[in-house]
Amino acid sequence: MKALYFDCFSGISGDMILGALIDLGIDVEKWKTELNKIPVKGYKIEISKKQKNSIWGTDVNIIIDDHHSHRHLEDLLKIVDESGLSENIKTKAKNIFYKIAEAEAKIHNQPIDEVHFHEIGALDTIIDVLGSLILLEMLEVAEIYSSPLPLGSGFVNTAHGTIPVPAPATLEILRGIPVYKDGREGELVTPTGAAIISTVANFVQELPPIRVDKIGYGCGKKDFSFPNLLRVYVGELVESTVKERNIVLETNIDDMNPQIFGYLVEKLFKEGALDVFLTPVYMKKGRPGILLSVIAPLVMEERLSEVIFRETTTLGIRKIYVDKKIMPREIKEIETKWGKVRIKVANINGIRKAYPEYEDCKSIAERENIPLKDVILEIEKLMERE
16 A cells, blocks of 8 residues: 655645655646646746755745735635646645634634635645645555654744744644644744645654655755755555554434534534544433444544534543554556546455545536436446456
8 A cells, every 4th residue: 555654853834745745756747737727827836956954855936926915715715616626635625724714713813704814825825735735646645644743932923923833823723633842943834734734644653664665855945953854755555554543432412403413524524534424323211312423543532522512512422442454555547538537446365446536426427417326337347347
């Protein structure tokens, strides 16, 4: 199973993610072609090799001509919806922008739809977010991991004045994520970097056993006494070690408006749940109720528990630790009459399973105005011939 690991020894930012992923040997022209599917103009991208404390990495510089500095969340979501990018990228991008806006709204005590994004709503951040997601899709990795994040210390100047490091919005975004301080001064994790990595990666204390194939370095803009670089590894996970420990959060609810459950499920997925499901149950005194079950990475326990307490009528949550064995898998593409479609292929001990990616099938069904079941059936027939 192909996996990618973010080694964030000097923190993380949007441009560091772009640089590190491009440094793996990505086809830059193909990446720029995908970027052109985003309905924005007024920028150009410069890519160069730079040295940080004797280590060479890739530096990505986004030069802005259109200084449209007061976008709201609604503006960013519209840009994502109107892009020609995959549904998978659109979903993750919306989650990232929503996460940033929610953090800013809480810090500045504003309704989320009134937050002015300032720096984080500027065009370079739109390219950081969507550009990073495009690169990750191009790499076709099945699993993404990250090390804990160093927060840095001191103060930084922003559009809101001088604020402490880590920036309040950054720390808000990183609730539930493993972080540490080691005495280094400076802003090591930006809000954009925090929002991207907390959306796409599973956080681990140790690098899973992996046969490293490629290594990339992305340059940060500032110079420190330490190398301001983000390092990424790509390789194959050792099959016998493809295991994962998750937490299951459960609660029984029998006194809540059923209309709320749909919103709750969507909210939990946005906050990082791996799966959410509802089971009808009979409770004490014969009352019908709903068993809410949420499966999540261990580091998301506090954040998701807070969502459940805030959004439901429950007074208590059970937690169960579970181990999951995962079939090694990879993402491939097959050619169809509608264009290329991603399929997920899993193999273990001679057992093989393959499934078309739902978001790709959904996108075709909507674009061609045909039933989703027909799209899936056609692609499954093609898969049988592979």
